[in-house]
Amino acid sequence: MIKYSFTIILVLIATASFGKAGWILLKAELAQYLIQSSWEETLATGANQKPWRWSDTWPVGKLVHAKSETLLYVLEGAQGNALAFGPGHHTDSSPLGQGGSVIGGHRDTHFTFLKKVRARDIMQLQLPNSQWVTYRVVSKTIVDAASAMKVDVNGQQLYLVTCYPFNAVSTQSNLRLVVELVETETQRT
Numbered sequence: 001m002i003k004y005s006f007t008i009i010l011v012l013i014a015t016a017s018f019g020k021a022g023w024i025l026l027k028a029e030l031a032q033y034l035i036q037s038s039w040e041e042t043l044a045t046g047a048n049q050k051p052w053r054w055s056d057t058w059p060v061g062k063l064v065h066a067k068s069e070t071l072l073y074v075l076e077g078a079q080g081n082a083l084a085f086g087p088g089h090h091t092d093s094s095p096l097g098q099g100g101s102v103i104g105g106h107r108d109t110h111f112t113f114l115k116k117v118r119a120r121d122i123m124q125l126q127l128p129n130s131q132w133v134t135y136r137v138v139s140k141t142i143v144d145a146a147s148a149m150k151v152d153v154n155g156q157q158l159y160l161v162t163c164y165p166f167n168a169v170s171t172q173s174n175l176r177l178v179v180e181l182v183e184t185e186t187q188r189t
Contacts, residue, residue, distance in 0.1 A: 007032075031085045035059055035073045042128050048076075057059040057082040060089050062126040063103070070113040074125075078104040086110055087160075093151060097127045099183075100151045102159045109175070114140075114179055123181060125158065133158075135181035143157045145174045156183035 034051040039059040061074035078088035087105030095102035105111035
């Protein structure tokens, strides 16, 4: 709690110094705190908890890549309003932890860490029922967004998708980086 108080104080100072840009940072930091809190409440109650009353998304998983010290809360839905606050689970893919799940995220924010991910890296995904699923990266491929992405709905894959290349000046890109992971273990808690 002290860590978050210190962070909020720093963001408030930035807000005073930089006006509108600081206000955006404050909202982003506060949103992460609220998302984390709603995730913890989801784990405790077993029911989806929205991070704020008017939210149209809620956390459905916690993704950890220890090698890059990345911890992300996965939100339900991959529409723009959810992706502004974190990576989003594509609702037209399988539920998380059930094979053929797709998570999308922005290349310049939450999914920046994907440029450092390598084959055989391990990632863990915590589900709303408190289970942890361990995945191993099996491939990284670049695909054209216009072509259909092949998702193995019968296997135990997880797909992380973001725009590519990472350092592009333009926000318009037809390329996507697809990181395919395969389940190696599920731990019940």
